[in-house]
Amino acid sequence: MPKSLLIISRQAPWSGPNAKEALDIVLAGGAYDLPIGLMFMDDGVFQLAPKQNATALQQKNLMANLQALSLFGVDDVYACHHSLAERGISPTSLAVDDVQALSADEVRILIDRFDQVITL
Known part of the structure; x- marks a missing residue:
């Protein structure tokens, strides 16, 4: 049985290549039926913010x-509730459906549930 993998994305979509690389890893893992989850923390939650204008920043839009x-097949998508609150993003206004906002304790439990964790 393949090991489960959690990708933690901590970078804003416009701050460099890490946000896109995290998504690429998750999509590739999902394509190969790897048990995979995606967690947005810190400035990574900006990837979930609605009404982003990537062209104004001369960046690629990651929303697609x-x-x-x-x-x-990636159904386990999470966001740190504290990170969302610090950045003024409501969990009910996210541009991506079915994102579970987790408390700090729930984040710790989630991380322990996966065999491997990669932070970008």
Whole structure:
């Protein structure tokens, strides 16, 4: 049985390649039926914010990749509730459906549940 993998994305979509690389890993793992989860923390929660304008920043829009997660079998998508609150993002206004906002204790439990964790 393959080991489960949690990707923690901590970078804003416009701060460099890490946000896109995290999504690429998750989509590839999902395509190969790897038990995989995606967690957004710190500035990574900005990837979930609605009404982003990537062209104004001369960046690639990652929203299409985020919305394709379920098509690749990635159903375990989480966001740190504290990170969302610190950045003024409501869990009910996220641009991606079915994201579970987790408390700090729930984040710790989630991390322990996966065999391997990669933070980008």
